[in-house]
Amino acid sequence: MPIVFIHGVNNRKGPGYDQVVGTRDALFRDVFLAAAGLPDTGVINPYWGDAGVRFAFNLDSVPTGREHAVTLxxxxxxxxxxxxxxxxxxxxxxxxxxxxxxxxxxxxxxxxxxxxxxxxxxxxxxxxxxxxxxxxxxxxxxxxxxxxxxxxxxxxxxxxxxxxxxxxxxxxxxxxxxxxxxxxxxxxxxxxxxxxxxxxxxxxxxxxxxxxxxxxxxxxxxxxxxLVPTVPRFLGDVFVYLEGRGSTSDPGPIPDRVMAALQEGMRGRTADDPLIVVGHSLGGAIAYDMLSRFCTDTTADVLCTVGSQVGLLEEMKVLAVSDDDTAGRKVAKPPNVEHWINVFDYNDVLSYKLEPIFADVIDYSYPSHDLLRAHGAYFGQPSFFQRLGVRVQEVRGR
Incomplete structure (x- = not known):
């Protein structure tokens, strides 16, 4: 089963990055897929961190109280x-x-x-x-x-x-x-x-x-x-993505990479091997933009947005297909998305609900019990992959 994982803000290659990706892929294979009752045909990980925000003084302006701990x-x-x-x-x-x-x-x-x-x-x-x-x-x-x-x-x-x-x-x-x-x-x-x-x-x-x-x-x-040192990069990545998103005829560098990954996943999709698209944080908003505007010929059997700001950005009407005329009415789910699961954590102040904003979306709360690292905790916890796999199996069985 092709899984396309679209990372969110605050991801940069460096010491430990490959280990994080390898461990996350292993959890997808050995916990998520087993819980979802699906075969393994690999995980596709488009990387866009180097196209995100850059800080001229390496965030020296951020007071932390423990300066050596600013590993973002x-x-x-x-x-x-x-x-x-x-x-x-x-x-x-x-x-x-x-x-x-x-x-x-x-x-x-x-x-x-x-x-x-x-x-x-x-x-x-x-x-x-x-x-x-x-x-x-x-x-x-x-x-x-x-x-x-x-x-x-x-x-x-x-x-x-x-x-x-x-x-x-x-x-x-x-x-x-x-x-x-x-x-x-x-x-x-x-x-x-x-x-x-x-x-x-x-x-x-x-x-x-x-x-x-x-x-x-x-x-x-x-x-x-x-938490304070992560906020500038979160805001910066959001601004850089929205400003440089581009259009369907001239996509920016981030959409260009993610579209290529989605198309690769689409080529591996069959009746027995569904395409699962997982977007974390801003990656959820990027996934939605791609499927609703940039890659409408790609069918996602399940879209999973996790700790994401899709709901907030739609309320602000800054997503690629946002329409001011829909203010006050639920936004339709993209027709090329068969099922949509949204996961939020009450401890994660950067995660938002979707059911009040979008039609045909299921919200699930996930208690990471990790107040200080809640936004990045989901994909490091085996129990999260287990629960997400069960939910994917449930929605596909309906």
């Missing part, structure tokens, strides 16, 4: 700083530095499993096999315990679980017990002494080291340090 991409040397801040701020009470995961798991198991996965991936040094080996089992475990957490996680007197090492051991035992025996060629397994769990422990150790800096720190300080 989705990966890099400050990844653990971001993860630790998000984990520490998510808990209602300041967690002990060596019990960040355990504290978070008792509040929200999905969030803790996603954080464990992200910490492990960040130290895997691009080892896609290890990322794949961990993602699907964690997503399945979270789904199996959606109604109720495992009994061993409940607080007891005297306490039986006091730190993250004990939490990892119990989780590891559950996953190992549920792991089927391999059939055919050897595969990377989740065994107790496997490299995968070594990476988990290494990642959690680094998380503990960074989390110590945030225990007792005011939430506002963390928010300012982590």
């Amino acid at each position: 991409g989705s990966a890099g040397q400050d990844s653990f700083f971001l993860l630790a801040a998000a984990a520490s701020a998510a808990a209602p009470d300041a967690p002990l530095p060596d019990a960040v995961l355990l504290t978070l798991a008792r509040l929200d198991l999905d969030a803790a499993l996603d954080l464990l996965y992200l910490a492990a991936v960040h130290v895997a040094e691009g080892d896609e096999a290890q990322s794949v080996a961990l993602a699907a089992p964690l997503a399945q475990y979270a789904l199996a315990h959606r109604a109720a957490p495992p009994p061993w996680l409940a607080p007891t007197e005297p306490p039986t679980l006091v730190d993250d090492e004990q939490f990892i051991r119990r989780l590891q035992e559950d996953l190992q017990a549920a792991e089927p025996e391999p059939v055919g060629p050897p595969v990377v397994r989740l065994g107790f002494i496997g490299e995968v769990w070594e990476r988990v422990r290494e990642g959690v150790d680094r998380l503990h080291h960074e989390a110590a800096d945030f225990v007792g720190k005011s939430a506002w300080n963390a928010v300012r340090e982590l």
Whole structure:
């Protein structure tokens, strides 16, 4: 099944970029497609970040309070700083530095499993096999315990679980017990002494080291340090795209690249292999512009806009097909889009609903529980791919 993923703002090639893309593709293949009940024919990733905004002084005008942390991409040397801040701020009470995961798991198991996965991936040094080996089992475990957490996680007197090492051991035992025996060629397994769990422990150790800096720190300080530097690039990318979007006869550089990817996906579309278009953030608005105006001969079986500003931009009437005459009336879904799913997160102030604005769109809320990194959190969490796959299967079955 061809998937075209259109990234949003704040994406630039650099240290860690290829690992982020490889890990995201692996999650699409091994979690999303399995949940959607669809075959794998690859992910197409058009890159347009280098055509976005450029800052003459490298954002030296932005006050952050922690200047070395201004890494605006989705990966890099400050990844653990971001993860630790998000984990520490998510808990209602300041967690002990060596019990960040355990504290978070008792509040929200999905969030803790996603954080464990992200910490492990960040130290895997691009080892896609290890990322794949961990993602699907964690997503399945979270789904199996959606109604109720495992009994061993409940607080007891005297306490039986006091730190993250004990939490990892119990989780590891559950996953190992549920792991089927391999059939055919050897595969990377989740065994107790496997490299995968070594990476988990290494990642959690680094998380503990960074989390110590945030225990007792005011939430506002963390928010300012982590969120303020992203706003200029978000606004800049939006302005650059709208100003340089061009027309159908003379498209700008960003539409030109995305159209080529959509056409490639269209060539791989068959009756059995639908075309799924996923747009994150501004990528959702770009996807809508392309399908509604620039690429009307491309049929998207499912359009998924995630953490996107399509609704806001339509209210402002700045999308490619926006028409002031429709003010107050719902806008029709593009006829070449069979199904449209929109995902927003209440924690993500850059995500917007679509059902009040567009006809024949389904809004779904997704709780990332990641207040500080909500806008970029979706595609790093295995549970998100699991839930999105289930929703895609549901809408296609209607």
